[in-house]
Amino acid sequence: MPTLVTGATGTVGGSLVRQLLAAGHEVRALTRDPASPAAARLPREVEVVAGDFARPHTLAPALRGVQRMHLVAQDGYGPLTTGPEILALAEEAGVRRLTHLGHNDPSRDDDDPIEAGHRPLHRAIEKSGLEWTHLFPGEFMANTWEWVGGIRAEGVVRAPFGDWNSAMVHEADIAAVALAALTEEGHAGRTYQPTGPEPVRRRDAVRMIGEAIGRDVRFVELTPEQARAHWQDVYPPEVIDWFLEMGAHPDGNAWVSPDVEEVTGRPGRTFRQWAADHADDFR
Ligand SMILES: NC(=O)c1ccc[n+]([C@@H]2O[C@H](COP(=O)([O-])OP(=O)(O)OC[C@H]3O[C@@H](n4cnc5c(N)ncnc54)[C@H](OP(=O)(O)O)[C@@H]3O)[C@@H](O)[C@H]2O)c1
Known part of the structure; x- marks a missing residue:
């Protein structure tokens, strides 16, 4: 029986597809557009x-004949507001085990503009009869792909908060935790918060990408107002507010979770490793 991977053309889902295949599992991938270049890059064995x-x-x-499913809680760039309906359809179709890759900031209440889109799905999952596992990772190392254009064009990263310190996580480690939760016993009803093994400051991440590609990459620190202008065509205003609010607390994301190592049995990959894995993207 195939495992259904949603978000399979995305960062974490793509890694999960490859890890499931490598472990000998059949994979079915969901996409809005099977003719897209991203779908065409999926391995041949994937349905x-x-x-x-x-x-x-x-x-x-996509749900027909599926017992295990990975759900990325995302609709376009927004939260998955249809999540509770999708969950009901999945249960009806016979899905028994679910990993849920989403977002949760427990320090904020249900009315917070970012949290409000996510919480109904969290509750629906927890009330369901599924063997569910929430994955609420820290910041993705892959967010630094945002810097590709500036690095390729002029060897510069323009971003706010050079001292922002974040235990960013490699997508392969989030996927490895999902793989364990989907294929092993003992993860039902658990919430994992995968992070990287150490916090990394923004300006150091820039330097490490430069080292990985063998080129000096300069960090130009933007003021919060310059950052707002820089991001205005990329993110919705409430997301920009949220980024800027987080940036005011440089160590707010520095916490290192034990989950990657505890679940997978090996330490999380470092940012240096991520930069080496993706060096070609920045060349
Ligand atoms: N970035 C971070 O720092 C961070 C931190 C914590 C949590 N997260 C969570 O991680 C998740 C994002 O994971 P990711 O970065 O791996 O995703 P991603 O690379 O942004 O890719 C998004 C995936 O979602 C699929 N998708 C989007 N809208 C869809 C729709 N309407 N119907 C079906 N599929 C749809 C896309 O598939 P197609 O385009 O092929 O249809 C694509 O495969 C989100 O839930 C986010 O809250 C992110």
């Missing part, structure tokens, strides 16, 4: 099925 979270009934073919 690619069309479906759109925004129209939950379109997931019926």
Whole structure:
């Protein structure tokens, strides 16, 4: 029986697809557009099925005959507001085990503009009869892909908060935790918060990418107002507010979780490793 991976064309889902295949599992991948270049890059052994979270009934073919499913809680760039409907369809179709890659900031309440889109799905999952595992990772190392354009064009990263210190996590480690939760016993009802093994400051991450590609990369620190202008065409205003608010607490994301090592049995990958793995993207 295949494992259904949603978000399979994305950062974590793509890694999970490769790790499931390497462990000998059949994989079905969901995408809104099977003809997209990202879907075309999926490994040949993967069964690619069309479906759109925004129209939950379109997931019926993808869910057929599936007992294990990885759900990325995302609709376009926004939260997965149809999540509770998708969950009901999944249970009806016979899904028994679910990993849920999403977002949760327990320090904020349900009315917070970022949290409000996510919490109904969290509650629906916890009330469901599924063997569920929440994955609420720290900041992704892959967010630094945002710097590709500036590094390729002029060897410069323009970003705010050079001292921002974050235990960023490698997508392969989030996927490895998902793989364990999907394929091993003992993870049902657990919430994991995968992070990297150490906090890394923004300006050091820039330097490490430079070292990985063998080129000096300069960090130009933007003021919060310059950052708002820099991001205005990329992120919705409430997300920019959230980034800027976080930036005011340089060590707010520095906490290192034990989950990657405890679940997978090996330490999380470092940012230096991530930069080496993705050096070609920045060249
Ligand atoms: N970035 C971070 O720092 C961070 C931190 C904590 C948690 N997270 C969580 O991580 C998740 C994002 O993971 P990621 O970075 O691996 O994703 P990603 O690379 O941004 O890719 C998004 C994936 O979601 C799929 N998707 C989007 N809208 C869809 C829809 N309407 N119907 C079906 N599929 C849809 C896309 O598939 P197609 O385009 O092929 O349809 C794509 O594969 C989010 O839940 C986010 O809250 C991120």
